[in-house]
Amino acid sequence: MTDTPAARWEQRIFLGDWQPGRGDSVAVTEPATGQRLGLLATADADDVDAAARLAAEAQPAWAALPFDRRAAVLREFARLLQADAERINHWNVRECGSIPAKAEWELNASVEQAHMAAAMPMHAVGEIFPSSMPARRNYWQRVPIGVVGVIAPWNFPILLGLRSVLPALALGNAVILKPDVQSAVCGGLLLAELFESAGLPRGVLHVLPGGPATGEALVRHPAVKMISFTGSTAVGRQIGETCGRMLKKVSLELGGNNAMVILDDADLESAASCAAWGAFLHQGQICMQAGRHLVQRKVAGRYAELLAARAARLVAGDPAAGPVHLGPLINDRQAGKVEEVVARSVAQGARLLAGGKRDGRFYPATVLADVTPAMPAWTEEIFGPVAPITVFDSDDEAVALVNGSDYGLAAAVHSASVPRALALASRLKAGMVHINDQTVNNEFQVPFGGMGASGNGSRFGGPASFEAFSQTQWVSVMDSGIQYPF
Structure with a gap:
């Protein structure tokens, strides 16, 4: 119509x-x-x-x-x-x-x-x-x-x-x-x-x-x-x-550069599902998009494998022409920015596990491993379907990494221990924190907003x-x- x-x-x-x-x-x-x-x-x-x-x-x-x-x-x-x-x-x-x-x-x-x-x-x-x-x-x-x-x-x-x-x-x-x-x-x-x-x-x-x-x-x-x-x-x-x-x-x-924190006792299948939704929904063009994936070293390899497998199954295309998971990015400038951030990060040592190949305004669900805080995939709000994975060793290090960003909109923490996750969440500088869920959440009856540059x-x-x-x-x-x- x-x-x-x-x-x-x-x-x-x-x-x-x-x-x-x-x-x-x-x-x-x-x-x-x-x-x-x-x-x-x-x-x-x-x-x-x-x-x-x-x-x-x-x-x-x-x-x-x-x-x-x-x-x-x-x-x-x-x-x-x-x-x-x-x-x-x-x-x-x-x-x-x-x-x-x-x-x-x-x-x-x-x-x-x-x-x-x-x-x-x-x-x-x-x-x-x-x-x-x-x-x-x-x-x-x-x-x-x-x-x-x-x-x-x-x-x-x-x-x-x-x-x-x-x-x-x-x-x-x-x-x-x-x-x-x-x-x-x-x-x-x-x-x-x-x-x-x-x-x-x-x-x-x-x-x-x-x-x-x-x-x-x-x-x-x-x-x-x-x-x-x-x-x-x-x-x-x-x-x-x-x-x-x-x-x-x-x-x-x-804006936001929102963090998914995956602790070593997390249910990785659930965490990867939440991460795929939070990172790739609406081509990642969401202020609450999961733009940084912080994973405890012990489980980082398995988490990256699961997330990359989910990303590889997602289809990008014209949403008016038939069923797809990802539509186009909003304009050529935005598509070019996503492509450029990924290319610079790979040139600096990030590993491309899925996606990463632009087709006009269509950009596939992309997973990057070995991302460091010095790379553009970490520092910039990408506003595209990219999931950069960074490894940490301790809960204290995870908190420091999350709070190292000027942004403070949303975060998520995955752990089998809710008390542990809540203790970590209370230390995060984010206006919204979701336990064992993903960052893209909105309920009309709950106050919504960020801290810092968000x-x-x-x-x-x-x-x-x-x-x-x-x-x-x-x-x-x-x-x-x-x-x-x-």
């Missing part, structure tokens, strides 16, 4: 309603084949300014709606999202190179996220604190931020956009979503259609596809009071710097979303005025 050239989003942005964008036109290109799928309009700084002004005007009325009416819009959006699964999954496969199973998981997780957000408006909005002043009542309450700018990535564009858009709307904010141009249809424009059909008032949501200039205009606009950014650490640092100067709230979910300590999900997308206000009440000494 495809949209026709007369699709509503064709050469349009969603600026309160469907309008031509003032930015350049960009072709929607299928990464697997290079086929042109449509033509995007992009937003420029003037579009961002118009959206921000309209959002600021529309937000107070949206926030003032009774909680059940805001919830009803989000529940209807969830229903429409599920009902339109076939079309959205189609675009996720064609536009983003997702295999169908990944696209289906992402959509189902997004529906769950929508249901959770629909429940948020009915939660308590504050607390009452005691006062040392007679007859004073102290109310501490959550209030909307105002206009929230969301800059979403291309790898999981639906889920990683909606995990900010939905709770922000639920708590009474207006939202400007800037999807990446490589995923703007399924990760933005189709969602705008559904929000419009769900009854979201005009001006409360805007979807403005664009590149760095569009994002910079959004970050710098004074009417945008918060930025929620998911993307690279380098860009996140720039956004954080700008928001810091403007005293603007910012939530940064950034983010600014902010969290999404469950109760953390209340903190992320609201601000607090102290209101004290005296039934009548009192006399002070002067």
Whole structure:
């Protein structure tokens, strides 16, 4: 199922309603084949300014709606999202190179996220604190931020956009979503259609596809009071710097070089299965991808053998043409980067156990052994289907190796002794640690986020979303005025 050239989003942005964008036109290109799928309009700084002004005007009325009416819009959006699964999954496969199973998981997780957000408006909005002043009542309450700018990535564009858009709307904010141009249809424009059909008032949501200039205009606009950014650490640092100067709230979910730690008492068959999923899912294009495999020397050879055998069985190809395990990398630049990192590491002494041969944008599941901390396969976030294996001797050495990275998003520890694994996990500088599992985990009801170069300590999900997308206000009440000494 495809949209026709007369699709509503064709050469349009969603600026309160469907309008031509003032930015350049960009072709929607299928990464697997290079086929042109449509033509995007992009937003420029003037579009961002118009959206921000309209959002600021529309937000107070949206926030003032009774909680059940805001919830009803989000529940209807969830229903429409599920009902339109076939079309959205189609675009996720064609536009983003997702295999169908990944696209289906992402959509189902997004529906769950929508249901959770629909429940948020009915939660308590504050607390009452005691006062040392007679007859004073102290109310501490959550209030909307105002206009929230969301800059979403291309790898999981639906889920990683909606995990900010939905709770922000639920708590009474207006939202400007800037999807990446490589995923703007399924990760933005189709969602705008559904929000419009769900009854979201005009001006409360805007979807403005664009590149760095569009994002910079959004970050710098004074009417945008918060930025929620998911993307690279380098860009996140720039956004954080700008928001810091403007005293603007910012939530940064950034890159990772995540570690799988395999202790000498681990179930190696299970560990290898977890590692293959964590390293190769969606071609490794996931911030939580298992990018470093630390294995205790005693079991390193067997672990490498098992992981290489799993990698060799995985098929890379066009996910729209038939069943495959890995689709294409998102663009030629990314495919070239993966190829270059592997080649440099092999030149420095890494052993290629599986994969390693690029075919255009397709890169096979690849396993490298004898990787040292001096090699690019260790130091760089590859964002491709590569599993570098490094040997260690003691638990203390494993901790030092994991914590030697500036990143701190996710980690996993495998051991037959849960107390041993938990003791090691408590020493790791990572925002999320999974015992006897893999690094790519997400549950909408659990706070999610990283440490260090992986983010600014902010969290999404469950109760953390209340903190992320609201601000607090102290209101004290005296039934009548009192006399002070002067």
